[in-house]
Amino acid sequence: MKTGKEVIVITGGAGGIGQACARTFKNQPIIITDYSQELVDKSVATLSSEGYLVSGIACDITNKADIDKLCKFVAEQGSFKALIHTAGVSGTVKDLRKVYTIDLIATELLIDAFYTLATKDSVAVLLSSMMAHAVPANEKYDQALANPQAADSFGIVSQFVNNDSDVMYNFAKRGVQLLTHKNADRWGEKGARIVSVSPGVIETAMALKAAEEHPERMEVIKQATPLKRNGQPEDVADVIHFLVSDAARFITSTDILVDGGVIHNIKKMY
Numbered sequence: 001m002k003t004g005k006e007v008i009v010i011t012g013g014a015g016g017i018g019q020a021c022a023r024t025f026k027n028q029p030i031i032i033t034d035y036s037q038e039l040v041d042k043s044v045a046t047l048s049s050e051g052y053l054v055s056g057i058a059c060d061i062t063n064k065a066d067i068d069k070l071c072k073f074v075a076e077q078g079s080f081k082a083l084i085h086t087a088g089v090s091g092t093v094k095d096l097r098k099v100y101t102i103d104l105i106a107t108e109l110l111i112d113a114f115y116t117l118a119t120k121d122s123v124a125v126l127l128s129s130m131m132a133h134a135v136p137a138n139e140k141y142d143q144a145l146a147n148p149q150a151a152d153s154f155g156i157v158s159q160f161v162n163n164d165s166d167v168m169y170n171f172a173k174r175g176v177q178l179l180t181h182k183n184a185d186r187w188g189e190k191g192a193r194i195v196s197v198s199p200g201v202i203e204t205a206m207a208l209k210a211a212e213e214h215p216e217r218m219e220v221i222k223q224a225t226p227l228k229r230n231g232q233p234e235d236v237a238d239v240i241h242f243l244v245s246d247a248a249r250f251i252t253s254t255d256i257l258v259d260g261g262v263i264h265n266i267k268k269m270y
Helices: 014-022 037-049 064-077 096-115 130-134 139-145 153-158 163-188 205-213 215-224 234-245 262-269
Strands: 004-011 030-034 055-058 079-085 124-125 193-199 255-258
Touching: 004 064, 004 096, 014 037, 014 215, 014 234, 030 037, 030 064, 030 255, 037 055, 055 064, 055 139, 064 193, 064 205, 064 262, 079 096, 079 234, 096 124, 096 130, 096 163, 096 255, 124 163, 124 234, 130 163, 130 193, 130 255, 139 153, 139 163, 163 205, 193 234
Parallel strands: 004 030, 004 079, 030 055, 079 124, 124 193, 193 255
Antiparallel strands: none
């Protein structure tokens, strides 16, 4: 599928937000990646049937060799325009290290790998979370979050999460935001950008699972949302599409909240 066009790469491309993002790029080549080749193939088939120029490859984003394979695949398809990193897990996995590894360490691995492909006007859009905004700045753990591959990083952060995987998720997503600041100058030297997007409660399979496990809590959040509804994948995808576009050419090293305004009310509850 080698084209002269700029390629959009979407991790977690088989998921709800990933699929919604893909559908905003009707006239550009898209590369879908996810942990399962079966899921990738299914997503590619669906999007192809809808008229999208799409290909796909499975990738374990926690594995450097797999990421290198992904980058090689991307380079073969065309010039690199954007990495849209939606892949991740929630605290429902009940495993602190798994949350930290997939949501934060893997994010840095992807940033470093795609930096080698980045050129002028390339952009990385990383999914954080509104709950990252509930974690206050603190030099005791921020240095560790900004350097997740350091040997002592996980151990330092673990001291602050009370053995709670949901809290670790919040911290890891704060780390994602810190990584955009850490890498902004480096990407900027190439004329490239790096930003994060923090969704609120978005009705994806992951959120619906959380709603089943914590129905009362999820209803409280919904009622606390100024817009009195949960978000849809398209609400996030449209913002990401804007951030990838040249209309956002002067936006970098920042986080965009897409939460219906609820995080400010959530903070008041604590």
